[in-house]
Amino acid sequence: MSYAIKPRTQEGERAIALAEGLIERFRARADAADRANEICPDNYRDMQGEGVAAAFVPEAVGRGEVLICSTTTERGTDNLHPLTEARRDGDGWSLHGTKYFVTMSPLATHVATNVRIRDEDGDHIANVLLPMDAPGLSQGNDWDALGMRASGSQSLTFEGCRAPLDALRVIGPWGRWSTPVLVNRTLANVPLVGAFLGIAETAMEVAVDGQSKASARTGAHHALAEMEIKLATARSILARLGETLDAFMEASDEGRAATYEQGHALMKDYQSAKWVVNRNAIDIVGQAMDLSGGGGFMARNPLSRLYRDVRAGPFMQPYSPVDARAYIGKVLVGDLPEE
Numbered sequence: 001m002s003y004a005i006k007p008r009t010q011e012g013e014r015a016i017a018l019a020e021g022l023i024e025r026f027r028a029r030a031d032a033a034d035r036a037n038e039i040c041p042d043n044y045r046d047m048q049g050e051g052v053a054a055a056f057v058p059e060a061v062g063r064g065e066v067l068i069c070s071t072t073t074e075r076g077t078d079n080l081h082p083l084t085e086a087r088r089d090g091d092g093w094s095l096h097g098t099k100y101f102v103t104m105s106p107l108a109t110h111v112a113t114n115v116r117i118r119d120e121d122g123d124h125i126a127n128v129l130l131p132m133d134a135p136g137l138s139q140g141n142d143w144d145a146l147g148m149r150a151s152g153s154q155s156l157t158f159e160g161c162r163a164p165l166d167a168l169r170v171i172g173p174w175g176r177w178s179t180p181v182l183v184n185r186t187l188a189n190v191p192l193v194g195a196f197l198g199i200a201e202t203a204m205e206v207a208v209d210g211q212s213k214a215s216a217r218t219g220a221h222h223a224l225a226e227m228e229i230k231l232a233t234a235r236s237i238l239a240r241l242g243e244t245l246d247a248f249m250e251a252s253d254e255g256r257a258a259t260y261e262q263g264h265a266l267m268k269d270y271q272s273a274k275w276v277v278n279r280n281a282i283d284i285v286g287q288a289m290d291l292s293g294g295g296g297f298m299a300r301n302p303l304s305r306l307y308r309d310v311r312a313g314p315f316m317q318p319y320s321p322v323d324a325r326a327y328i329g330k331v332l333v334g335d336l337p338e339e
Contacts, residue, residue: 003232005197005239008246015055022046027302030150034305037144039106039152068129069108070188071099071156072317079114079185079318080339081175082125084158086115092165093117095128095136095158105139106152108132113156116174123174125181128167136161147308176339182263183255185318186270190241193270193277196313197234200281203306204231207288223287230280241273261336268331271324278313278321285310 007013026043033040044067047053054062072079074097084097099113112129130137140155172178204227211220248266252258258266285306289296296303314321330337 002228003235003239005235005242011055015052018050018052018055022050022052030302030305031300033150035299037149039104039150041107044104044107066110067104067108068110068112069102069104070112071102071105072114072185073101074099080125080177080181082114082116084113084115086117086126086128086163086168088117088119089162093128093163093168095130095161095163098140098155098157100155101153102156103148103151103153105132105154105156106141111137111156114171115168117168117170118174124170125172125174125178126168126170128163128169130161130163130167134161134163146311147305148312149308177260177264177337179258179260179263180255182260182267183258186263186266187245187255189274189316189318190238190245190270192316193238193274193313196281196310197238197277199306199310200231200234200277200284203285203288203303203310204228206303206306207291210292220291223291227284227287230284234277234280237273237276241269244269264331264336267318268328271319271328274313274319275321275324281310281313 007016022043025046029040029042033043044053048064048067051064053067054064072082074083077083082097084095084099086093086095088094095115097115102111105111110129110131112127114125114127117124117126132139136159138157138159140157143149143152143154145153171184172181207224207227211224245266248258248262249255252262285303289303289307292301292303295301296307298304319327327337
């Protein structure tokens with residue numbers, strides 16, 4: 001593939017090879033999972049069994065017994081202003097609130113989330129990891145969306161859910177950017193952008209396969225060329241972001257030595273890549289639909305699912321397209337946003 005993103009280490013090559021070995025199994029299950037609006041347990045069993053789920057965990061400590069979902073999303077607020085709150089309760093914490101878009105939560109053993117804590121030192125954002133069977137934690141079973149229907153992105157509600165005193169880790173002030181939050185949100189969200197690039201790549205494959213040498217029209221050639229250019233652009237910026245993140249992590253002691261300015265520079269680059277990949281992915285899938293004629297509109301055609309799934313990319317936090325440009329521009333002129 002032109003401009004394909006390739007691993008740079010032996011560990012990366014192994015992880016990619018393991019994931020590629022599951023493609024056909026996942027494709028065979030995708031339509032049924034989408035129609036049922038349910039996450040596919042077989043996919044995750046395969047990922048755990050083949051070692052994909054633990055590919056980035058040191059082999060000496062990884063036993064494949066934990067599957068962690070993560071969430072920061074809540075209604076009516078953003079990542080810097082979590083409303084779910086952890087209140088001091090005797091020798092621990094009591095959690096109260098509801099999180100949304102908790103992908104993979106129906107199968108997860110644990111959930112990691114950000115909460116608000118207020119104490120004598122101020123108002124903070126803290127991170128907590130909890131087992132999914134913790135008393136007071138309930139699953140909403142309410143995921144019913146336009147796309148990403150097999151992602152299991154239901155809500156989770158915390159109603160007096162208990163956590164040990166040392167389970168919470170403060171990562172920054174509530175309502176304000178901090179270096180740890182900037183670095184963590186960038187690193188955590190890059191794989192999501194990769195997912196939408198994957199959707200675009202699949203749509204491109206479908207479009208090319210649907211155009212035979214004999215029957216392809218000149219207009220189809222032009223459309224495919226435009227799609228190829230957009231895909232090359234998306235791959236290039238995401239690959240360059242990956243290289244930037246690798247260098248940053250190595251130079252900053254895995255982010256621990258990073259400055260506030262570096263954190264915003266990293267977030268700016270991520271937002272630029274997110275914008276380019278999301279917009280180009282939507283255009284590529286749309287053009288693939290155009291080339292497919294009426295066939296792509298049929299539910300049995302994988303393009304109809306990709307067309308719905310790809311629309312989820314832009315609204316994912318932090319920063320939708322409505323806000324991303326203002327953020328990027330501010331950082332470029334040195335007006336580093338505080339909130």
